[in-house]
Amino acid sequence: MGAGRPEHRKLAQQAHYSATTLADAAKGDRLPSLDVTLAYVAACGGDRAEWESRWRTVAAESLPPRPVSPGEPEERAPYVGLAAFQPETADRFFGRERFVDEAVTRLRSQHFLAVVGTSGSGKSSLLRAGLIPELRADGTSRPVLLTPGARPLHECAIRLAPLLGVNAGTLMADLAADPANLGLAVRQALVHHEDDLPPRTEVVFVVDQFEEVFTVCDDDRERDQFIGALLTATRQGGSRTRVVLGVRADFYARCAEHPGLVGAFQDAELLVGPMTSDELTKAINQPAADSGLVVERALTTAILADVAGQPGCLPLVSHALLETWRRRRGNALTLSGYLATGGVRGAVAQTADNAYKAFNDDQQHAARRILLRLVALGDDTDDSRRRVRVDEFDADPDTTAVLGELVRARLLTLGENTVEIAHEALIRNWPTLRGWIDEAGNCCSRSDA
Ligand SMILES: Nc1ncnc2c1ncn2[C@@H]1O[C@H](COP(=O)(O)OP(=O)(O)OP(=O)(O)O)[C@@H](O)[C@H]1O
Numbered sequence: 001m002g003a004g005r006p007e008h009r010k011l012a013q014q015a016h017y018s019a020t021t022l023a024d025a026a027k028g029d030r031l032p033s034l035d036v037t038l039a040y041v042a043a044c045g046g047d048r049a050e051w052e053s054r055w056r057t058v059a060a061e062s063l064p065p066r067p068v069s070p071g072e073p074e075e076r077a078p079y080v081g082l083a084a085f086q087p088e089t090a091d092r093f094f095g096r097e098r099f100v101d102e103a104v105t106r107l108r109s110q111h112f113l114a115v116v117g118t119s120g121s122g123k124s125s126l127l128r129a130g131l132i133p134e135l136r137a138d139g140t141s142r143p144v145l146l147t148p149g150a151r152p153l154h155e156c157a158i159r160l161a162p163l164l165g166v167n168a169g170t171l172m173a174d175l176a177a178d179p180a181n182l183g184l185a186v187r188q189a190l191v192h193h194e195d196d197l198p199p200r201t202e203v204v205f206v207v208d209q210f211e212e213v214f215t216v217c218d219d220d221r222e223r224d225q226f227i228g229a230l231l232t233a234t235r236q237g238g239s240r241t242r243v244v245l246g247v248r249a250d251f252y253a254r255c256a257e258h259p260g261l262v263g264a265f266q267d268a269e270l271l272v273g274p275m276t277s278d279e280l281t282k283a284i285n286q287p288a289a290d291s292g293l294v295v296e297r298a299l300t301t302a303i304l305a306d307v308a309g310q311p312g313c314l315p316l317v318s319h320a321l322l323e324t325w326r327r328r329r330g331n332a333l334t335l336s337g338y339l340a341t342g343g344v345r346g347a348v349a350q351t352a353d354n355a356y357k358a359f360n361d362d363q364q365h366a367a368r369r370i371l372l373r374l375v376a377l378g379d380d381t382d383d384s385r386r387r388v389r390v391d392e393f394d395a396d397p398d399t400t401a402v403l404g405e406l407v408r409a410r411l412l413t414l415g416e417n418t419v420e421i422a423h424e425a426l427i428r429n430w431p432t433l434r435g436w437i438d439e440a441g442n443c444c445s446r447s448d449a
């Protein structure tokens with residue numbers, strides 16, 4: 001170490017670490033902890049800030065992620081990364097208990113609830129891994145989860161039909177004929193199955209990414225029919241339908257242009273804000289604890305410090321935690337592992353760059369093509385992800401390999417026959433992709449001109 005050639009026993013007294021620890025640190029066989037390094041540097045009269053920065057650089061370079069082998073299924077990861085939590089991953093979902101309780105309580109007394117929040121605030125996770133399991137557990141609610149997509153009324157019919165035991169095509173025709181038919185079909189089916197169901201059973205539509213009625217659905221008629229059907233079902237006398245919408249705050253103004261929604265939103269909004277430090281601490285520590293892992297206290301402290309004053313940081317935290325887990329030491333999630341991921345600010349770009357660099361030239365071209373196809377360029381809103389049917393991509397080996405690898409890296413998520421960018425945080429935080437988007441945008445505007 002350039003900070004001097006010390007006598008370890010003497011130094012040990014000043015540094016409050018044993019002489020053996022200091023001698024080990026000086027050997028350079030493996031990276032000592034930051035605390036030991038700084039104690040050593042201080043005892044030698046070195047510059048702490050300079051050595052801390054050197055230590056972080058070395059730590060970042062020295063910990064490769066564990067390769068994900070087929071024998072170690074990723075489902076066992078305690079964190080879900082960029083993707084939203086799902087009902088199936090509810091056992092790893094923590095920190096939103098307040099909001100889930102509030103949503104459940106309000107749904108007892110009202111038939112409509114709008115869960116509003118900025119992109120990445122955790123609305124989908126809250127609805128899918130928080131609210132839906134609670135509703136299922138209460139016995140009298142039958143949640144129906146859907147995202148509107150291009151054909152929201154179709155989607156509604158397809159999701160509801162199996163529950164009612166009817167044909168989706170017939171149901172779709174009924175819904176299109178009259179918005180009142182949604183609530184009527186629900187009531188009819190519940191009465192029909194009365195003997196098999198707990199008394200007062202209700203259907204709860206959970207419509208996630210409701211803003212897709214504006215961004216993905218370009219059929220004004222179907223959009224109005226869908227919204228009309230949902231709202232009418234909540235208002236009919238004897239209604240046995242409740243509706244929860246997850247809406248992005250940047251589409252609030254679009255909702256306010258719809259007279260029916262304006263009425264429905266009155267006194268029915270639940271605004272999802274950032275987590276408190278305690279909630280975030282729970283979201284960091286509890287999933288690990290439940291998997292028999294420990295999180296170094298210094299790691300939790302570092303994450304809390306890194307996200308302070310950063311709204312919209314949740315996807316970045318979630319991804320950094322997954323990558324830190326991949327770099328765990330034994331059963332410990334460590335600060336050095338976290339720093340090696342690039343931390344909250346850098347982990348997404350680092351994962352994406354690593355995946356991209358591992359591709360050959362043809363695959364890199366395929367990756368650019370695929371990712372650009374999965375981005376919807378926004379005019380006056382931010383660029384957003386676009387859900388694309390898997391069969392719309394060429395079935396050539398490069399495309400297939402790239403799609404598979406990006407899904408494995410959890411940068412893309414697969415739905416039923418569809419693929420999409422796991423979260424828009426990838427678009428905002430991966431400079432390579434941003435560069436492609438800018439090039440594509442320039443190229444379009446040049447050809448438009
Ligand atoms: N309670 C939580 N603990 C840890 N991570 C969370 C939690 N809730 C959400 N996340 C993470 O935050 C990110 C965003 O979550 P989610 O997709 O639910 O947000 P959203 O508000 O629906 O975003 P969008 O508006 O873009 O659809 C995901 O990476 C998710 O895993």
Ligand SMILES: [Mg+2]
Nearest residue numbers: 084123124209
């Ligand atoms: Mg969402």
